[in-house]
Amino acid sequence: MDRFDLSRLVRPNVAKLKPYSSARDEFKTQGEEMVFLDANENPFENGMNRYPDPQQLELKSKLAEIRNVPSHNILLGNGSDEVLDLLFRAFCEPGTSNIISLPPTYGMYKVLADINNVENREVLLNHDFEPDVTAILNQVDANSRMIFLCSPNNPSGNSFDPKKVEKLLQEFNGLVVVDEAYIDFSEQQSWLDRLAEFPNLIITQTFSKAFGKAGIRLGILFATNDIVQILNKIKPPYNINSLTQKEALSTLKGLDKIKSQIADIVEERNALVKVLLEVHFIKKIFKSDANFLLIEVDDANLRYDQLLKKGIVVRNRSSQPLCENCLRITIGTKNENDLLINIIKELDQ
Secondary structure, three states, X not given: OOOOOHHHOOOHHHHHOOOOOOHHHHOOOOOOOOOOOOOOOOXXXXXXXXXXXXXXXHHHXXXXXXXXXXXXXXXXXXXXXXXXXXXXXXXXXXXXXXXXXXXXXXXXHHHHHHHOOOEEEEOXXXXXXXOOHHHHHHOOOOOEEEEEEEOOOOOOOOOOOHHHHHHHHHHOOOEEEEEOOOXXXXXXXXXXXXXXXXXXXXXXXXXXXXXXOHHHOOEEEEOOHHHHHHHHHHOOOOOOOHHHHHHHHHHHOOHHHHHHHHHHHHHHHHHHHHHHOOOOOEEEEOOOOOOEEEEEEOOHHHHHHHHHHOOOOOEEOOOOOOOOOEEEEEOOOHHHHHHHHHHHHHHOO
């Protein structure tokens, strides 16, 4: 790869942009008692009458400690979808730029590309659900800005070969976005450990999966400080509300509980695999490093409807490339999984 030049990727209008400066950006309290008459807030205290910290400093500090990444390498968003959208808005010129995604994969990459009028060049994963590095690089041109890698991948559940990811980081003179929404369920090393090696590496994670906080909508982006500062210019000033920050901090202070839940989910996943291998209408169970299983069945539409009538909702992924007659099953509690097993055994008779 030629020497990576971030300035080449930034949209000219973003590079020149002077971001909005909020009242809480201009004055940061040091803990002393102050009378705040600067932000046109309602003065009557109710716990939520003040604007939240626009930079989420306390929350970032705790995340930095847990993930072993400096706070200035972290950006938080209203769900991972917001941080992904910020990447499009910062680095992709509408009607000109293109990105590369690898179906079957998380559908929002394509949706965000369409919303931002950015060409989405799709390069199918191979039949082992691994990136075809040569085919990906063959799609790259001067207008290619980002490659999106979901690892562990949704919907297949597998983690990508690190050597393939590293080759893309080394040979692509754009941004490589590694979506690690499911990394806490995987034994594979997070790319956070190598963030300092690659100036073009961006990693996204979420509170929605292992942390069990899908309802608070909190996404995390890790990147160089240069990238984070560009994104800070265009993010909404108060994008993470006070309730979300408070709940996230509480979650991070209870990591023993989270780790226990992760261990339970992985144990249940492995136990479910053993049972499903004995089901005659299941043709294949794909290896998973996530909190779900992708299974190939004889007739996905039939089996989906049968499970639905029994009160079990799974995801039919047959419309996705390489996923014909495949169902995606999220790992539930032991009681939920036992119910699923009993119903599947009934259907298998």
